[in-house]
Amino acid sequence: MTSATLSMSMPGSPTPPRSRVLCVDDEPNVLRALNWLLQKDFDVTTAASGHDGLKLVREASFDVIISDQRMPEMSGVDFLREARAISPRAMRILLTGYSDMQAILRSVNESEIFRYVNKPWNVADLPKVVAQAAEIARSLPEILSDPEPLEDAALVASAARILVIDDNPEVHAQAELAIGDLAEVLHTSSVLDALQQLQNGNISVIVTETRIGTVDSTRLIRLLKQRYPEIVTVVLAEESGADLVSSLINQGQIYRFVPKPIKSGYLKIILRSAIAKHEQLKQDPALLRRHQVEAVSEACTNAFEADLRSAAKAVNLDAENDSGGVKAAQGFGGFLRRLFGH
C-alpha cells in the first residue's frame, strides 16, 4: 500500500515487478511478522504448512522460498527438497530455531539451501539476505536443474582434478578407489601442501576434513569460496556440529557435508556429482552467483594466517632442511594474498 502510493508519486519511472517471496511456517505469528518485515520490498505469500507451500510453488514461480524446519507432517528440509524439484530456480532459505544436526545435514546434501538462518532472525539482515537471493534468482530466470551425471568418457574428458586434504591415509585410499582413473586425485595431508596445490591451479573438487593437525581447515573452505567459487567443496568430517555446518553453508556454500565414516559407494556418487557440478559452474559462470557466500570477517582471515604460520613453524622444526616448509614460512602473507587476493 505504502509503496503503491510511492510509485504513483513517481510516474516517470516504470516499476520492475516485485520479487516474489514464499514464507512457510506453522506458527501464524511468524508468518505475519515475516510479512510485515518483507512486504515493503517484496511480494510476500505465506503458507502454514509444507503441503500448502508446495501447492503454491506449483501454481506460481517464486524467487525466494523461506521455510521453518520444525513443522508437523512435513519438515522444512523435506518441503525445500520437494520445492527444489518443482522450481529449481527459487533460492531456498531455511529458518529455524532448532539446531537439529540431521536436519542441517539434509539441508546441505538434499535441499542445497542458499542460507541457513537462525531464529530469532536479525531484523536488519534478513531483508538484505532475501533481497540478495531474489536478485540472484531473477538474474537467472531460466529453469535450472541438477547437472546430468557425466558418462565415464565425459568424466575423463573433463580432466577433473580432485584435491584431497586429510591426515588420515584411509580417506585418500578411499577417494582413489572411488574415482579410479576417471579423474586425477591429488593427495595432501596438510593445509600448507594443499595451498601449494591450489596455487598450481585447476582444482575442480576439494575433499577435506574440518580440522587437519592444528589448522582449522573450515577457514580455508570459506576463504576459497570467495576467491574460487567454481571449486566444489565436499566435507568429510569426523566431528560435526550444527553451528559448524550452518556456517559452512552460509560462508562456504559447501556442496556436501558427510560425517565419517563414509561408505565407498556414497563417496563415488558424491565425487561424480561434484565433478558434474563443477563442469556446470564452469560452463555457465552466471550460475556461480547462486553460491554467493556471506563476507568472511577479517578476523577469520587473520586467524587462518596465524594457524598456518604456526603450522609452518612446526614443519620447520620437524625437518629443518625441508625447503618446502621454509618457503612456506617465508613470505607467507604474500603467498596468501596471491592466493586469496587480499
Added chain:
Amino acid sequence: MHFRLVRYVTLTSLAFFLIAGGGLAYFYRSMSIDNMLRLQESSNVNLTRVFANNLWNAHFLPLLEETTATAAPDLGKNSRIQEIHRNTLELMRGSSTYKIKVYDLRGRTIYSSELKQIGEDKSANAGFVGASAGTIKTELVHKEKFSAFENVVENRDLIQSYIPQNDPKSGKIVGVFEIYSDVTPFLAEIGDTEQRLGVIVALAFGALYLVLFVIVRNAEKILKTQHRERELAQQQLAQSEKMASLGQLVAGVSHQLNTPIGFSLNNVTLAIDATRSFLLPLRVADRLAKLVRDTPPAERVILNMTEARQHVSSITVNEKDGEMIIEMLGDVLQGLEQMRELVENLLDFTRLDRAKVIDADINAALHTVVYVAKSAIPTRVQIIEEFGVLPAIECNPSQLNQVFLNLITNAAQSIPDAGTVTVRTKHERDHIRIDVIDTGTGIPADALPHIFESYFTTKPKGVGTGLGLPIARDIVRSHGGEIRVETAEGEGTTFTITLPLVARTASAD
C-alpha cells in the same frame, strides 16, 4: 554387601576342619588299635604256645582228664593245681600277662591264675564259644579293677584272648586257654601320638585358615571396592541420563522460545519504526488542536502555512499503519504469553524446590510433560491426551515427571515416520492407571525381557544409557506402583503404570 565372605569362609572352614580333624583322629585311632589287637593276638598265641609247651602236656592235659568227672565246686581241690600255679606264676613273672585261665569243653574253669575263679562256668561266654569251635577270639577290655597274679591293678586296658587247645595226638580241641595281657602302655602311646597328631593337624589347618583368611579378606576388599565403583558408575550414568534428556529438552525448549522471541523482536523493531513516522503528524495535530482550543467559537483563524507548508504537505497518514502497529504489538503480547506459559510449564516440570511428596494432580503433571515433550520430539509425531477424572494422589511429581517424559520420548522415538502417542489416564478402584500408547515399531521379542535391565539399550552408543526404564521402574515401585509393557512388533507398544491412591511406601529421594 549382604554376602559376608569372611564370615562364611570362617564358618565353613571351621566346620570342615572339625570334621576332617575328628575323622582323621578317629581313623588313626581305630587303625592303631586294630593293629595293636592283631599284634597282641599273635603275641598271645605265642605266649599260649610257650605255656602249652611248658604246662599243657605236663599239667593241663592230665588235669583235664582228671577233672572230667569232678563236680564244679570241687575243681579247685585238685592236687595238681598247686604245682600248675607255681609254674604258671614263674612263667608269667615279668611279662605283660596278667592272668591265664583254662576251660574244659563244657565251659568250666579248671584253672585260673586267680585261684578263686576256678570252677566258674563260662559256657555262655562268646569268647569261649568261639574258641571252642576253633577260632581265636580277641577283644580289648577296660577294667577299673583287676586282680592280677600277685596284686590288684587299677584302670587297665587289657587284651583278652580265647585260644583253642588241641590234643597233640588226636588234634581235636580239648580245651580253651584264656590269656589276659596288659596293653595300657600301648594305648597310652596311641593316645599320645593321637594328641601330637591332633596338634600338628590343628597347626596345619590353622596356618591354612590364616592364608585363606588373608586371601578371602583381600578378595572381599576388592569386591567391595568394585561394588562401590560400580555403584558410583551407575550414579554417574544415571546423572548423564538425566543430563542427556535435559539436553534434548533444552534444545526443544530453546526452539519453542526462539519462535516467539523471533517474531516479537521483529514486530517491536518494525513497530518502533512505524511509530516514529507518526511523530510529525501527531505534532501537527497537537498544534492544530491547541489553536482550535485557544480560538473562541465562531471566530475565524487564518493559518500562515509558509513556514510549515513543506513539513505538513509531506504528511501522508495511512490509517492501516496504525492498525498494523496495534496488530504487531498484539502479536508481541501473544509471544510474551507463549514464553510465560513455557517458563511456567518448565517450572512445573522440575519443581526442584517444592516439597518432595505432595498431593498432586497427575493429569496436570502429564499435561506439563506433554507440553515439554512436544518441544523435544519430532513434529511428525502427534501426542494425544485422553485424560479421565483422577483424584489427587500423594506422590513425588518431579520423579514421576521424569518417568512420564522418558516413556513419552521413548514412544516418540519408536515411530519412524508419522504416528501418534496417546497418553491416557483412568481411575480404577484403588489405583490410577496411566497408559502411554504408541504406533511405533514395537519392541523386538529378543529385547523385551531385558528392557528393564540396567545398561540394556538398543540405541546407538552414546545416545542411550540403558538406564531410562530401570530408573522409571524404580521410581514407580518406590511409589508402590507397577509398570507393565505390552508390545506387538510393527504395531506399537503400550506402557502401563498403575499408582495406588494411597501411597503404600513413602517415595525415596
